[in-house]
Amino acid sequence: xxxxxxxxxxxxxxxxxxxxxxxxxxxxxxxxxxxxxxxxxxxxxxxxxxxxxxxxxxxxxxxxxxxxxxxxxxxxxxxxxxxxxxxxxxxxxxxxxxxxxxxxxxxxxxxxxxxxxxxxxxxxxxxxxxxxxxxxxxxxxxxxxxxxxxxxxxxxxxxxxxxxxxxxxxxxxxxxxxxxxxxxxxxxxxxxxxx
Numbered sequence: 001x002x003x004x005x006x007x008x009x010x011x012x013x014x015x016x017x018x019x020x021x022x023x024x025x026x027x028x029x030x031x032x033x034x035x036x037x038x039x040x041x042x043x044x045x046x047x048x049x050x051x052x053x054x055x056x057x058x059x060x061x062x063x064x065x066x067x068x069x070x071x072x073x074x075x076x077x078x079x080x081x082x083x084x085x086x087x088x089x090x091x092x093x094x095x096x097x098x099x100x101x102x103x104x105x106x107x108x109x110x111x112x113x114x115x116x117x118x119x120x121x122x123x124x125x126x127x128x129x130x131x132x133x134x135x136x137x138x139x140x141x142x143x144x145x146x147x148x149x150x151x152x153x154x155x156x157x158x159x160x161x162x163x164x165x166x167x168x169x170x171x172x173x174x175x176x177x178x179x180x181x182x183x184x185x186x187x188x189x190x191x192x193x194x195x
Contacts, residue, residue, distance in 0.1 A: 122141035122142060129142075136160025159183055
């Protein structure tokens with residue numbers, strides 16, 4: 001059964017326009033708001049029971065909050081993230097966004113290319129070539145390996161290793177004297193055979 005008195009608006013004046021629910025009106029207001037049995041909660045006009053919350057700017061679950069706690073996956077061409085519902089609109093996607101391309105070894109604008117549009121150095125990358133180090137590799141792509149004084153005073157870059165001079169043709173600490181310098185035994189084959 002339906003109590004006709006429940007149709008009286010919330011402030012007790014018949015024909016008023018109030019729309020709030022309270023402990024004295026726990027059924028329905030004149031403006032069509034369905035009130036829950038616990039004072040202060042209400043459903044949108046035309047909705048009789050709580051429903052799952054959806055992103056539509058309404059209090060679907062009738063708990064006094066609108067679009068609360070709603071998130072969903074979102075995507076840009078740079079990757080995935082999540083976005084949030086705010087008053088019926090999906091906003092603030094956390095997925096990474098394209099930025100202007102810069103010379104940093106990354107695909108900043110997410111077009112599948114890295115550092116495009118920048119002049120290339122001898123190694124095929126943008127910016128200055130890498131610094132040569134003593135490692136048996138042509139780091140700066142100039143056709144030479146381990147050139148220059150890379151190891152400091154008294155040392156020699158030999159077989160990709162900063163080696164100390166042999167003493168009377170002898171070495172210690174598991175090293176072998178090769179070309180006047182002590183090379184760790186683990187690098188001897190590489191040094192002799194180029195392996």
